[in-house]
Amino acid sequence: MAQTDTVTRILDTAEVLFAERGFAETSLRTITSKAKVNLAAVNYHFGSKKSLIQAVFARYLDPFTERFHGVLDELETRHAGGVIPLEELLESMARTVLEVPAERNSLKVFMKLLGLAYSQAQGHLRRYIQEEYGSVFTRFTELVRRATPELPDAERFWRLHFVLGTVIFTLSGLDALRDIAEKDYGEHVSVRDLIRRLRPVVVAAMNAPLPEAPVTDRAEAS
Amino acid sequence: MAQTDTVTRILDTAEVLFAERGFAETSLRTITSKAKVNLAAVNYHFGSKKSLIQAVFARYLDPFTERFHGVLDELETRHAGGVIPLEELLESMARTVLEVPAERNSLKVFMKLLGLAYSQAQGHLRRYIQEEYGSVFTRFTELVRRATPELPDAERFWRLHFVLGTVIFTLSGLDALRDIAEKDYGEHVSVRDLIRRLRPVVVAAMNAPLPEAPVTDRAEAS
DNA sequence: CTACGTTTCAAACATTCGTTTCCATCAGGG
DNA sequence: CCCTGATGGAAACGAATGTTTGAAACGTAG
Numbered sequence: 001m002a003q004t005d006t007v008t009r010i011l012d013t014a015e016v017l018f019a020e021r022g023f024a025e026t027s028l029r030t031i032t033s034k035a036k037v038n039l040a041a042v043n044y045h046f047g048s049k050k051s052l053i054q055a056v057f058a059r060y061l062d063p064f065t066e067r068f069h070g071v072l073d074e075l076e077t078r079h080a081g082g083v084i085p086l087e088e089l090l091e092s093m094a095r096t097v098l099e100v101p102a103e104r105n106s107l108k109v110f111m112k113l114l115g116l117a118y119s120q121a122q123g124h125l126r127r128y129i130q131e132e133y134g135s136v137f138t139r140f141t142e143l144v145r146r147a148t149p150e151l152p153d154a155e156r157f158w159r160l161h162f163v164l165g166t167v168i169f170t171l172s173g174l175d176a177l178r179d180i181a182e183k184d185y186g187e188h189v190s191v192r193d194l195i196r197r198l199r200p201v202v203v204a205a206m207n208a209p210l211p212e213a214p215v216t217d218r219a220e221a222s
Numbered sequence: 223m224a225q226t227d228t229v230t231r232i233l234d235t236a237e238v239l240f241a242e243r244g245f246a247e248t249s250l251r252t253i254t255s256k257a258k259v260n261l262a263a264v265n266y267h268f269g270s271k272k273s274l275i276q277a278v279f280a281r282y283l284d285p286f287t288e289r290f291h292g293v294l295d296e297l298e299t300r301h302a303g304g305v306i307p308l309e310e311l312l313e314s315m316a317r318t319v320l321e322v323p324a325e326r327n328s329l330k331v332f333m334k335l336l337g338l339a340y341s342q343a344q345g346h347l348r349r350y351i352q353e354e355y356g357s358v359f360t361r362f363t364e365l366v367r368r369a370t371p372e373l374p375d376a377e378r379f380w381r382l383h384f385v386l387g388t389v390i391f392t393l394s395g396l397d398a399l400r401d402i403a404e405k406d407y408g409e410h411v412s413v414r415d416l417i418r419r420l421r422p423v424v425v426a427a428m429n430a431p432l433p434e435a436p437v438t439d440r441a442e443a444s
Numbered sequence: 445c446t447a448c449g450t451t452t453c454a455a456a457c458a459t460t461c462g463t464t465t466c467c468a469t470c471a472g473g474g
Numbered sequence: 475c476c477c478t479g480a481t482g483g484a485a486a487c488g489a490a491t492g493t494t495t496g497a498a499a500c501g502t503a504g
Contacts, residue, residue: 022244022246022341022342024246025246025342027461027462028462029460037482039463039483039484040484041481042462042463043463045481116341118337119244119337120244120341154407155419157407158411158419159423161392165389165391166384166387167387169387170383173340177380181379181380184379185375185376187376189376189380194380197433198384200430200432201430204429204431205388208422208423209422209426211419249491249492260451260452260454261453261454261493262452262453262454262494262495263453264493265494266451267451270493271492271493
């Protein structure tokens with residue numbers, strides 16, 4: 001089937017280029033020429049560039065959410081009725097994130113895309129991801145809530161986003177950081193090595209003491 | 223002097239639009255029309271769009287680096303010869319970051335721009351920032367090194383970037399996150415409130431226990 | 445007042461972009 | 475065999491982009 005071949009080749013090429021340069025900076029002509037398909041193929045198979053971008057994300061996020069739901073199912077039945085420990089939840093998520101892209105491409109690309117989706121703030125992409133895949137994240141946070149009853153809801157919300165920032169930021173900027181680290185410390189770091197370093201930091205962040213009592217809140221800067 | 227007025231108006235407008243939409247997604251026509259200056263003014267005063275982007279960053283980073291050098295000077299003389307505690311270093315940096323943009327615009331814009339500079343990975347911008355302002359960061363990390371002698375060099379390097387990721391990611395995506403937090407927890411968070419929440423997390427992250435011994439390192443995914 | 449360097453302005457330029465169109469190719473079922 | 479629907483391919487379209495141009499307007503020193 002030639003169709004599948006063309007579609008796959010477009011997606012494979014697009015995700016790499018998107019990750020390297022960003023969405024707006026990657027033209028359809030660059031994608032199609034490097035993928036050795038016709039320029040019109042993108043609009044024919046995907047409808048528009050915007051849909052192509054979403055398709056690139058869907059190819060990562062669809063397997064991830066499906067698998068992660070399965071992992072959470074298994075975790076919940078194993079701790080039937082009880083509370084799943086925080087570290088186990090984090091471990092499961094990390095493992096799932098690691099497994100999914102390993103099947104096809106590199107984790108680096110996936111993380112870079114996630115980082116872009118968050119910073120390339122505007123409109124359609126963040127909304128698309130939120131509305132399409134928000135349910136898994138909601139389920140996960142609910143489990144985290146039960147695992148950390150001592151944390152106020154708002155505090156837990158922010159800390160989850162703190163560690164999310166750590167992971168996405170680090171792994172999406174991995175190449176540049178790795179170059180610096182290698183130059184300065186002569187040490188080559190693999191993704192698995194980085195995750196090994198991340199684990200105690202993330203756990204410590206989630207278990208950090210609560211901030212001092214909120215001072216009388218004055219008007220803010222922004 | 224009309225020149226200064228035009229230049230300032232361009233910079234003021236550009237930084238807001240860049241922060242909202244990204245660099246490539248913001249055209250010179252959008253900037254100049256909203257700033258009520260002529261289209262050619264950008265190329266006349268800045269030379270090119272690329273230089274305008276760098277000028278936007280310079281207007282934040284120049285005062286920051288200058289002031290931060292001063293703060294570090296003061297810290298070093300106060301602890302003459304001795305070691306500056308880690309928390310004091312982090313506090314000083316946070317305070318400096320907070321003070322500089324408060325003079326003109328919002329911290330949010332500055333952080334958003336930083337986030338963009340990191341994700342919008344490619345080429346000129348990251349190199350520009352690194353080569354132009356890398357010295358302060360080098361000086362800072364050296365002081366952190368003396369404050370945390372128990373940390374291996376590589377570990378400290380990565381942890382600094384971990385917390386850098388936390389801060390930039392959180393503060394650059396602040397608006398979106400704030401909306402969610404407000405909707406889910408009815409709680410309005412100010413920037414200062416967020417920093418109050420960040421502090422114990424960052425300290426805990428830096429002081430986290432060392433990761434377990436490096437397992438035999440197999441080939442990595444990417 | 446005049447002359448000159450600086451700044452503003454409208455218009456145009458050349459390029460690049462996403463998208464569309466139209467035709468060739470090919471497969472399988474009537 | 476021819477018809478039909480799906481796909482590949484070349485070319486063109488219209489819009490938007492960054493940049494350049496040349497003249498007008500401005501402020502100021504002589």
